[in-house]
Amino acid sequence: NLSEKLDKALHILKGHGKITEVNVADTLKEVRRALLDADVNFKIAKDFTTKVKEKAIGENVLTTLQPGQLMVKLVKDELTELMGGDVSGINLSGNPTIILMSGLQGSGKTTFSGKLANYLKTKKNKKPLLVACDIYRPAAINQLHVVGEQIGVEVYSEEGNKNAVEIAQNAIKHAKANGFNVVIVDTAGRLAIDEEMMNEIANVHKAIEPNETLFVVDSMTGQDAVNTAKAFNDRLDFDGVILTKLDGDTRGGAAISIKSVVNKPIKFIGTGEKMEAIDVFYPSRMADRILGMGDVVSLVERAQEQYDEEEARKLQKKIAKNEFGFDDFLAQIQQVKKMGNMKDLVGMIPGAGKALKDVEIEDDAFKHIEAIIYSMTPGERSKPATIDVKRKNRIAKGSGTSIQQVNQLLKQFEQMSKMMKMMQGGAGKNLMRMMGG
Numbered sequence: 001n002l003s004e005k006l007d008k009a010l011h012i013l014k015g016h017g018k019i020t021e022v023n024v025a026d027t028l029k030e031v032r033r034a035l036l037d038a039d040v041n042f043k044i045a046k047d048f049t050t051k052v053k054e055k056a057i058g059e060n061v062l063t064t065l066q067p068g069q070l071m072v073k074l075v076k077d078e079l080t081e082l083m084g085g086d087v088s089g090i091n092l093s094g095n096p097t098i099i100l101m102s103g104l105q106g107s108g109k110t111t112f113s114g115k116l117a118n119y120l121k122t123k124k125n126k127k128p129l130l131v132a133c134d135i136y137r138p139a140a141i142n143q144l145h146v147v148g149e150q151i152g153v154e155v156y157s158e159e160g161n162k163n164a165v166e167i168a169q170n171a172i173k174h175a176k177a178n179g180f181n182v183v184i185v186d187t188a189g190r191l192a193i194d195e196e197m198m199n200e201i202a203n204v205h206k207a208i209e210p211n212e213t214l215f216v217v218d219s220m221t222g223q224d225a226v227n228t229a230k231a232f233n234d235r236l237d238f239d240g241v242i243l244t245k246l247d248g249d250t251r252g253g254a255a256i257s258i259k260s261v262v263n264k265p266i267k268f269i270g271t272g273e274k275m276e277a278i279d280v281f282y283p284s285r286m287a288d289r290i291l292g293m294g295d296v297v298s299l300v301e302r303a304q305e306q307y308d309e310e311e312a313r314k315l316q317k318k319i320a321k322n323e324f325g326f327d328d329f330l331a332q333i334q335q336v337k338k339m340g341n342m343k344d345l346v347g348m349i350p351g352a353g354k355a356l357k358d359v360e361i362e363d364d365a366f367k368h369i370e371a372i373i374y375s376m377t378p379g380e381r382s383k384p385a386t387i388d389v390k391r392k393n394r395i396a397k398g399s400g401t402s403i404q405q406v407n408q409l410l411k412q413f414e415q416m417s418k419m420m421k422m423m424q425g426g427a428g429k430n431l432m433r434m435m436g437g
């Protein structure tokens, strides 16, 4: 699926020391292929990768993080932007608020009408009326009645009346007379775009002047969804999109494309057949879902916030001059600790959360290390080589640890200092690597 493919694409960059134009281009070629495979429109995929490429090259010098992670963040930010950026609420003005559903047969209009009525009733304290304007199939009217009964919402229908405009107008009169403040009009769809259906919904639209015209689309229909959205938008100039059936292993390509083709926000998603399976659409969460990377983005952002460039430069100088001591090490630990407790941090690493579910992680994994360092004299901290057996014993006693633990830390410190000198990168980055892998 798309997540796996993007993951593979971004994998190319991992292990590279810095982002170069060559590996960015390679990665983005794979990203583009993954998007195309997920039914994202060709031009959109191309524009997308061009933008990410420009940003990736631009941020090269600034970054202190692993390039792979930075790329993930850039791709995610751009995906979020592509899907509308911010959350787009539903317009509840008008008394009553009139909401018109449009879309092909089977897209999920009737189900979503019920979900929305239930959402407005329970979450927004509204009194909605459902209106059955799918007049061609008696089963359709019945379906809406079943839904209405389930959620305790009244359904307006007229048996035998074959004029959708009339029914909708009568329903609004009924709503005004009976204190309903939202009217949700469910309409008939066809299996494919046809003139008759378009004329009918356009006539209803003109007659009732909805506050919100929503286009409902099955997210599993891929590229077709975009064409359908365009056809409906040309006639209705709708206000928002509802993506249904996002519960299965859907490819998500529709969500990426629709916003850019019709320039209308996605407002809600349907994630199941039950009446409760409705969610406000959050572009950033959808981007997470598409990338399948859990909370890695917030982890990267937190690391960026906490990282002090000035400190890093000073540290680099010390390493170069062989002056990196335990005081600096302590400062580094404190940097990492500012990011949050170890358990939370580990939980944010994709895959790790599950793998380490049963492993006990100390809330403060650095407690012993800090205690040992605090028990050293300033001289010992800056010149660890002077710490002999006698001193080790004293430090172990002072810190409430064992001589083995002191030895272990000294050994780790020595290895780390060597490695840092070798890499000559930002010390914080190296420490992060050692800790996070």
Ligand code: GDP
Residues within 6 Å of the ligand: 103, 104, 105, 106, 107, 108, 109, 110, 111, 112, 189, 244, 245, 246, 247, 248, 269, 270, 271, 272, 273, 277
């Ligand atoms: P309409 O023809 O546009 O009114 O579509 P329906 O509301 O009748 O839905 C068609 C089918 O899709 C029904 O079997 C629904 O139960 C199902 N359906 C609708 N929304 C969702 C959803 O979000 N997830 C799943 N899994 N099924 C859905």
Ligand code: MG
Residues within 6 Å of the ligand: 109, 110, 111, 134, 140, 186, 187
């Ligand atoms: Mg229906």
